[in-house]
Amino acid sequence: MDDVKVFLRYVFQTKNNLTIAVQTSGNGGNETILTNLLDPGDKLVVAVGGTWGEKVVDMAERHNLDTLVLRKGLGEIYTLEELEAAITQHKANMLFVTHGESTGGTLQVLEGVGDMCHKHNCLLAVDAIVSIASDPLFVDRKRMLGKKTPTPYYFDVKRLAVYWGCTEENRTFHYTFSSNMLAAVREALAQVCEEGLLTMWERHKKNARLFWKKLDEIGMECFVEKIENRFNGVTGVKIPKGTDQMEFLHFLKTKYAIDITPGHGPTLGKAMRVGLMGQNSRPEVVEYLIEALKDGLKHFGHTL
Amino acid sequence: MDDVKVFLRYVFQTKNNLTIAVQTSGNGGNETILTNLLDPGDKLVVAVGGTWGEKVVDMAERHNLDTLVLRKGLGEIYTLEELEAAITQHKANMLFVTHGESTGGTLQVLEGVGDMCHKHNCLLAVDAIVSIASDPLFVDRKRMLGKKTPTPYYFDVKRLAVYWGCTEENRTFHYTFSSNMLAAVREALAQVCEEGLLTMWERHKKNARLFWKKLDEIGMECFVEKIENRFNGVTGVKIPKGTDQMEFLHFLKTKYAIDITPGHGPTLGKAMRVGLMGQNSRPEVVEYLIEALKDGLKHFGHTL
Structure with a gap:
């Protein structure tokens, strides 16, 4: 657990001693944020970018928050001015944004958002579950709001902080971690630390751009039109017209052992979600994938 | 996921289609029960047997339940009459008991408890996290209470049931499971199904009794005095007088690679908690452990 804390601080680029893993999914992570920092009735702005928002x-x-929901066209992101207008209008205690939104493949620009929130005494919560280590993210927390009502037991960060040894108190047990999950998390973090964030970000950027260029060459289109709104981890790719998404993905899976997830929510039936992250962000993987997509296009009767 | 459901139904001896795994710890499982079946103000009886209760x-x-807490001496369990008196007095909506309580090593007898609860229109919730497959347990649910207030997202069993394909609805995503955790759960369940519950229960019983007999021969004592209150998975063993628990456990770990957890809560400093479960419930493991304990006793100056 102690290694994991050190590795996490590097990956999140934070000096905050309270940097821990909760044994849960990304959704559970978001629920941990809401239930630990806000009381019922507190004001939240959610800048929705897709399913995760x-x-x-x-x-x-479910937690009785007073919520202002921002929604935009798919493939769009929010400007700093739009976010600021929303939190001042709503007098928000917290702004929630998704950094890399894998529904369509957008990256919410965070430049200046932290400082802007700080100015308005508003917490900034960021879901970076798919963008962490593929796109730059710099975290540092200024303070933690007092919370009056109890959190659910499992998600209680105060207790978790004691268990993870982030406080002056003696470590006491909170819940049992899965040892194989903890080992997997540790190893993944160790690999990120070994490669280094700058190298990783550059690698993901280079290979994402290579993929987008080659997609263009074979006549396929990215779901997110503006390049500056795309992120390096997951690319939404439009389904070729007249082709059934599931049949297309099935072809890639059975013939090429390439497992691509379909769109969900607003991208259902419109885009497939291609993840080129971690070990998959390599030029040879891009080449292999492009060959498979070309073969798929041919198979379903498209001319290249 | 489909295999896991079938295996789970066998292990829990239930025909209930809604038999799923929640990706969480045992504590998280208990919180899932409370938050899915009870509303704030509902009446709960908790028959505490140790830390887990x-x-x-x-x-x-935390969830604002109206709770009646039963507490007893360590090593004791509850009679059917005591449980019935509590739920009728409290007009309880739910009775919570821990089946195998690893704090001291007790097994709460469940014979007749289900029928008794049913008679009083009270749900029975059982934590069997350490006793499942080592001691007999027969589950079948008669009905599910209506719940008015929303559950936390992550623990929402209604949504999970859809994701696990337990309903007529099309499967929709709820949260991402860890693939290695799911694979580990599937493999553990497959091993239980392959061996068979009757064989497993008998094996755990035989090896637990062998361990207790040999403990007696080397002059060590079980924490739970009455044999009928002990369970087969975890045995609380009293720390030899005048010996520091942590030093004793450190000796076993470094010299014999045997990792025994210390007591916690009410057994802290009083008993070590020896788990002989699954692959560790074998006569040769018992023999090896007894030799190590004997050496430990000698090392710390006890006469055998």
Whole structure:
């Protein structure tokens, strides 16, 4: 657990001693944020970018938060001015944004958002579950709001902080971690630390751009039109017209052992979501994938 | 996921189609029960048997339940009459018991408890995290209470049931499971199914009794005095007088690669908690452990 804390601080670029893993999914991570930092009735702005933001809206209702929901066209991101207008209008205690939104493949620009929130005494919560280590992210927390009502037991960060040895108190047990999950997390973090964030970001950027260029060459289109709104980890790719998405993905899986997830929510039936992250962000993987996509296009009767 | 459901139904001896795994710890499982079946103000009886029950009392407070807490001497379990008196007095909506309580090593007898609860229109919730497959347990649920207030997102069993394909609805995503955790759960369940519950229960019983007999021969004592209150998975063993628990456990770990957890909560400093479960419930493991304990006793100046 102690290694994991050190590795996490590097990956999140933070000096905050309270940097821990909660044993849960990304959604559970978001629910941990809401239930540890906000009381029922507190004011939240959710800048929805796709399915993940919608799930946070769902959570916010369950926890009786007073929520202002921002929604935009798919493939679009929010400007600093739009976010600032929303939090001042709503007098928000917290702004929630998704950094890399894998529904369509957008990257919410965070430049200046932290300082802007700080100015308005508003917490900034960021879901970076798919963008961490593929696109730059710099975290540092200024303070933690007092919370009056109890959190659910499992997600209680105060207790978790004691268990993870982030406080002056003696470590006491909170819940049992899965040893194989913890080992997997540790190893993944160790690999990021070994490669270095600058190298990783550059590698992901280079290979994402290579992929987008080659997609263009074979006549396929990215779901997110503006390059500056795309992120390096997951690219939404439009389904070729007249082709059934599931049949197309099935072809790639059975003939090429390439497993691509279909769109979901607003991208259902419109885009497939191609993840080129971690070990998959390599030029030879891009080449292999492009060959497979070309063969798929031919197979389903498209001319190249 | 489909295999896991079938295996789970066998292990829990239930025909209930809604038999799923939640990706969480045992504590998280208990919180899932409370938050899915009870509303704030609902009446709960917790029959505490050690640390795990106390944690449920903590959860119940966080979720504003009206809780009656039963506590007994360590090593003791509850009679059917005591449980019935409590739920009728409290007009309880739910009774919570821990089956195998690893704090001291007790097994709560469940014979007749289900029928008794049913008679009083009270749900029975059982934590069997350490006793499942080592001691007999027969589950079948008669009905599910209506719940008015929303559950936390992550623990929402209704949504999970859809994701696990337990309903007529099309499967929709709820949260991402860890693939290695799911694979580990599937493999563990497959091993239980392959061996068979009757064989497993008998094996655990035989090896637990062998261990207790040999403990007696080397002059060590079980923490739970009455044999009928002990369970087959975890045995609390009293620390030899005048010996520091942590030093004793460190000796076993470094010289014999045997990792025994110390007591916690009410057994802290009083008993070590020896788990002989699954692959460790074998006569040769018992023999090896007894030799190590004997050497430990000698090392710390005890006469055998």
